[in-house]
């Protein structure tokens with residue numbers, strides 16, 4: 001009986017898993033840049049005991065956080081560089097290349113990389129149980145980082161070290177916030193592609209995808225996409241349109257394409273590769289995408305997907321990083337990438353109502369009103385685009401849609417912004433690529449010289 005239940009559960013989760021948000025989280029995608037980096041023997045995996053709840057001293061439960069360290073360039077009291085992990089498993093090879101590695105090698109620094117609680121191997125409590133997720137928040141994660149840094153500074157050879165915190169995307173927010181919350185512990189920060197403004201309806205995301213297509217593809221590329229998605233939206237309106245569309249797109253006849261939730265899944269799946277092109281691509285990839293007439297997904301067997309409330313209600317029990325990140329979205333940041341704007345080419349079916357319902361209400365039982373309130377709370381607590389910090393450099397890429405929620409202009413001389421033309425999400429942090437635009441290469445040099453100035457190391 002148990003085995004049969006297990007088989008049914010497995011089949012069921014495979015089915016549900018294929019439906020929605022099969023893409024990896026931003027952080028998982030970024031870690032792929034380090035897949036082929038040679039792992040240095042000097043990088044070691046370490047564990048640090050952390051309180052489950054940093055804000056309740058009568059709760060004495062603990063768990064072990066994973067982190068990596070690399071002392072290959074270190075000389076006593078050289079700076080500490082900490083790469084903060086975000087919404088996915090951390091790779092040790094982040095300490096073998098890219099911004100952190102270059103800075104450490106140029107300044108005799110020690111390198112650390114910390115995994116974010118509830119991701120990878122840093123699991124305080126089983127994340128497939130909703131009640132266990134209450135200890136997952138940016139504030140708890142920041143307290144974990146504080147403990148790690150405080151712990152490291154105890155050692156005699158790091159006692160006088162300056163501390164530089166580096167992070168990208170959501171972890172870029174965390175990096176900036178360490179300087180706000182712990183100004184006496186953290187001396188300088190690189191916050192790369194950090195969406196510091198939490199936003200309920202992030203309608204600017206798809207606007208930027210459209211801008212990229214227009215500017216680096218062609219105006220006709222934009223218009224073709226616009227036409228395509230208008231065609232989908234029109235088809236959704238009638239029974240005949242739906243039947244015709246299902247044939248054309250090779251959907252199984254039993255797909256209920258009259259439900260807005262299924263229309264959402266249909267459109268989301270098709271728009272996703274274009275979103276990825278804007279967020280992680282480059283000018284050449286956008287050009288060649290737009291130069292190509294045959295872009296549609298074609299497969300042999302018919303495509304099946306379905307939405308019913310009962311299925312979605314158990315979706316969060318599938319252990320996936322994206323599900324865990326969705327909890328953070330629903331309780332802190334929202335960032336819903338909708339089609340609410342008229343200045344984007346993806347039609348109208350990615351509505352804020354359906355997004356909020358599918359992600360927060362059905363998966364986690366968090367209603368729309370709480371989602372809105374948590375976004376306000378986040379912005380109030382951290383200061384959104386006015387975080388009142390110094391010695392933080394805010395870096396963003398032009399192609400990357402997330403730059404629309406980032407700091408693009410200097411807050412002050414001590415909190416400058418760098419906007420990199422033709423650059424994608426967090427490109428400045430990753431290992432250099434042969435096709436990097438010169439603007440990116442130059443930005444990396446500028447960022448490094450700013451950080452060195454703040455920690456008083458000669459360039």
Ligand SMILES: *[C@@H]1O[C@H](CO)[C@@H](O)[C@H](O)[C@H]1NC(C)=O
Nearest residue numbers: 053055056057058059060061
């Ligand atoms: C703090 O922890 C204690 C012991 O686990 C628990 O009884 C109490 O409810 C917790 N308080 C809060 C506010 O979570």
Ligand SMILES: *[C@@H]1O[C@H](CO)[C@@H](O)[C@H](O)[C@H]1NC(C)=O
Nearest residue numbers: 252253254255302303304306
């Ligand atoms: C829908 O149809 C497809 C193909 O005919 C089939 O594989 C799938 O099991 C069907 N799903 C349901 C829930 O009926």
Ligand SMILES: *[C@@H]1O[C@H](CO)[C@@H](O)[C@H](O)[C@H]1NC(C)=O
Nearest residue numbers: 287288289291292293294295
């Ligand atoms: C068109 O797309 C196909 C498949 O993605 C690719 O192999 C081909 O090189 C592309 N053609 C052009 C002109 O970009």
Ligand SMILES: *[C@@H]1O[C@H](CO)[C@@H](O)[C@H](O)[C@H]1NC(C)=O
Nearest residue numbers: 284287288289290291292293
């Ligand atoms: C676009 O495609 C044409 C032929 O299909 C090719 O001659 C041209 O070089 C391509 N341009 C780019 C930028 O890929």
Ligand SMILES: *[C@@H]1O[C@H](CO)[C@@H](O)[C@H](O)[C@H]1NC(C)=O
Nearest residue numbers: 180183383386387388389390
């Ligand atoms: C900004 O931070 C400084 C130093 O931490 C503090 O003195 C000042 O009051 C803060 N300003 C605002 C508007 O919070």
